[in-house]
Amino acid sequence: MEGEQRQLRVKTFQSAEPLLRLNPSAGHLAAITPFRSVECVHGGRRVTLPAVIDRSLPNDALSMSSKAAEQLRLTEYTWQMPAGVSRGRIQFGPLIGILSNPRWDKDAKTLRNTSQTQSLKRLVEAGCEHGAVCFVFNILSVNLRKGTVSGYVLHEGKWYRRELPLPDVIYDQLHSRKLERDKDVQGIREALSMRYGEKLFNDGFFDKWQVYDWLKDDLTVRDHLPKTQRHSTFSSAVAFVNAHAVSFLKPLHGSLGLGIARFVKHRDGSLTYELKQKTSSILRGKGSSAKEVLSAFRTRLKNRPYIWQEGVPLATYQQRPADFRILMQRDQTGDWKRTKMFARVAKSGDFTSNLSGGGDAMPVDDALAECLAKADQRTRAKNQIRRLSRQVVDALEKNSGRTFGELGIDLGLDTSGKVWIIEVNSKPRKAPTTDKGRQDLVDLSFERPMRYAIYLATKTAK
Template structure:
């Protein structure tokens, strides 16, 4: 049995001996006083202390000798913190490390404002609300030899840089694929993955071919996958274009719809193509044949890996493409739950529905009501969406051999009401506020991964 979660005020004092002082009226004090030595842990740090009475302390206050606090890497931001009284001693925390890319401003002595920082701040605040200490860190901040990490903590509304023990759990929120490919990052990631196992969750990115290979192994999911092949030669690419009236070319490692190209074959054999170059820029052109169309992409196809995907007769909303985004997350019991679900409608003239490119969000029921004329089709679509979202997370975890705390799933809907898998993302984008959606679900999307991290930290031994 785990100990009761409490909040302690921690003080320090000078002492030549490593000591823990407790108030005799605190109901757990006598349990600690009966121990020859009290085991105190903070993340990966663990020390043994002699426990003594201190009548000057209030209930819920502990005092540590400065040498003990230093050994545990407790700093001023943790002077009031969650803790558990265990049979063998005291565990401060849990300590949750959020892997990201915080940038330190040397002049201002705080973190620089980045696009991701508001979301990361919300995660740290959710940790405090639910009884954990969360901090941000970069992979370069990890010192595997000393078992410490340079972390960025939020204290009284300001970010501070502190040396901390390795955390109890790591939540991967590194959204830079460029950093992900850095050899130094990869080496440390492998070491942390081996050490933490399931306690390092959402570890790394997916690539689109990898996801396809995993999902096709599931009998339930396979029927909802559009035909997909990996790009190998120009000859095979031409054959794919000539087989399908609509084809998509997608970079293996991509996000936000960038780099995706759509090819539409006309009756006379000519091909209209368009490629998403930036969030607000689309390259368009027409070629007399599939061969000529692919000449435009020859250099790109040599520079990075791609997949080819069959274009489907997807339903549209006011002649604009749409898809359905589902955020699946584990909760505080470790069970998968659907946190958010909404339809994304592409802006006029675009062929991808990403909100960052100007797409609109709307309730799924409203989108389905507009797209599908028959009630039978509407019912079929809703049933498939509910069932398929759970089948996808099960298939990804089974085939990858990894455990995840959240997955973003993009589904398409064809004109008959059948649901198709478009993409699965291990780093679903979350924003702290919403203009059109429900703020309570936005808040929940930040709380669930942190509460899942707490569940991992406290439910099983490391």
């Protein structure tokens, strides 16, 4: 955004004519002279308004007619909002839209309290704290022809539904894969992706095979990938399971560890398996051969796409599987930063470490102290985790041709101290509070993507 950034309190006065009133200081910055008009920008909305100097206005105020406010869709913003004033131009905002799946409660006249509502509230608050106007919206509420979107703004702790211009930047926080598969959603998403480019960041979900394909082409990370293949035929699946002591079957588009199966081969050729059906439900079984066991998975394998992944002999914490989650995010400089790094330990009897399934989070040093006996091993492993997490984001962006604002990277550590890439998540879930971790880092994890969104908005306005 060009010019001086200033907080202006927007007021309206009743008039059927569009008109803008500025105090002398703002008028000077906007180069206002008699009969001169000013271009006013609010998100995707652009309106040229006649402007006059009003010496009765304080320096933090801007007044516009109800007609002008209506044209800019600023009528509802009668509280503090930022505006950048430059020669012949005033830009309100930046306007940041957070794409999610908000649901309106007609009776309570506010958003329904879902598992994501508090996180969305914290994101909006973080954006506003750093000078943006933020709202959340459902992709089906976008009207591309009119250039508008029905969104939800937060004011004094309460949500309001308002008709808004399309935002300057979109931060994709839509966590519903079911909604992603909707044809109407796919059509609007494609149009938004074309329209916004890098200004729509973390667009969509990752495909596990696609991520593997991007990473294996990079020499710096290739050696840290377990052997992986996309499921194709029953016979190739039997061959893969027979070739490895431990194998994992993972849904191509799965999340939260759901739908993952682990197969363990024994010396006599028999197999045992575990299938994560729900966050708290594991189905167990066994068979005399891979062919016999996998026969029970034939229908499942036909109904959705999967990948097969070699099971790495990971180090454990108190006999429980452990891995490491690194949250990488861009900040107001546009550069990647490591925001959080912690260990995740599966609950007793589980083979996945997802926190949603009952896993525990703990400091990396605490987990490493039990996983590796020697101090120098632990130091090397920690350095390797830090280095590899940065190499992963660089490799993904280079080989995908896409730009991301944040990535959740899951790394595993084997018994020799080598670090392995388990998974990369384009929608890392963030809770606004923590019982065991550092609250300042939790706050930072909400602040950084919003500051990156503001960076994108101001960068593209220059």
